[in-house]
Amino acid sequence: MSASFDKFVGTDKYIVSNALRDVVNVAIALGRPLLVKGEPGTGKTLLAHNIARGLGKELIIWNVKSTTKAKDGLYIYDTVQRLNDSRFGGGDVSDIKRYIHLGQLGVAFAHPDQPVLLIDEVDKADIEFPNDLLNELDEMSFFIPETGQTVKAQRRPIVVITSNSEKELPDAFLRRCVFHYIEFPDEELMRKIVGVHYPGLDENLLREVLKKFYWLREIDGFRKKPSTSELLDWIQALVAGGMSPDKIAKELPFAGALIKKEQDMEVLGAAAAGTGARLGLRSRW
Known part of the structure; x- marks a missing residue:
């Protein structure tokens, strides 16, 4: 070249x-x-x-x-x-x-x-x-x-x-x-992207955030899968709300930052029920 x-x-x-x-x-x-x-x-x-x-x-x-x-x-x-x-x-x-x-x-x-x-x-x-x-x-x-x-x-x-x-x-x-x-970023690249926007983010928090985020993206039936920009918004909400890694592992706080369609909320509820997961979709500040 x-x-x-x-x-x-x-x-x-x-x-x-x-x-x-x-x-x-x-x-x-x-x-x-x-x-x-x-x-x-x-x-x-x-x-x-x-x-x-x-x-x-x-x-x-x-x-x-x-x-x-x-x-x-x-x-x-x-x-x-x-x-x-x-x-x-x-x-x-x-x-x-x-x-x-x-x-x-x-x-x-x-x-x-x-x-x-x-x-x-x-x-x-x-x-x-x-x-x-x-x-x-x-x-x-x-x-x-x-x-x-x-x-x-x-x-x-x-x-x-x-x-x-x-x-x-x-x-x-x-x-x-x-x-x-542009392929959707894998977890390694996503870590770098998050690091640009949130340097110094707690590693345990990041681990649980990415685990939950990529689990969401694997759910079949979503009309709109959560994107990178929505992940970044979600992290901002989690940090501002003082959410702990344990809380994120057990629930899905501030789901509205990730899921933008009512039908997808229903799909998420069914997916969570099918895996026996308990997602607190109404977490408060």
């Missing part, structure tokens, strides 16, 4: 597996968008934040919604403002450039340095949305017909695209990306 670019190794706030670290650097070296999938709470969005932080680059975020169109990311021609200015004398309406506003993709292309561009939850938009970006992501440029201007990237942005697999992405789009599925 070429040594002509800064390599991502993670940050003090974001622990990466060797596989994720390597695929990030491959995407940067190839100048290809990195498409990241994984179950909610595995750090897909935070990856882009920490690539920017780790490499000392600006982060530009494009949050995709169901109504988002590909052109929105390039530029917007503010015809309403131009009309208002023509009616009320707000400026030189003949200068169309005054009414052209770059979207997040346009801002990334026009950036004087190499930014990190996060296209977050690409699968929320219409199925044609990824295809509509193909040419721009390939050429790293686009044309604005209203002004006759071409916006072209001087350096290819580092593009990170996240997907929650709500829709199948087109093959043509997938061919242009470097793909990685």
